[in-house]
Amino acid sequence: MTATLKSFATNINCGSCVRSVTPFLDELEGVTIWRVDVEDDRKLLTVEGTATEAEIMQVVEDAGYDIRPVRA
Structure with a gap:
């Protein structure tokens, strides 16, 4: 499967939020690299990475966002 870049609008709006979602995204198979632009x-x-849009959305929702x- 080819790695792709996917973008999402979220309510992850500060460093503490980024830290709380980190283990969820880091443990998702198929995620090569991720970042949140809290200034946007x-x-x-x-x-x-190769993770699907649905998989990414599920782990972020599981993290409470x-x-x-x-x-x-």
Whole structure:
């Protein structure tokens, strides 16, 4: 499977939020690298890897955050 870059709008809005979602995203198989831009109004989460959009959304929701896909 080819690695792709996926973007999501979230409510992950501070360093503490990023720390709390970190173990969820770090443990998701197929995630190569991820980051949250808390300066962006959308609190943009970008994920690179082979994990599916649904898998990424599920772990972020499991961590207690809102997430929705951002289409290019």
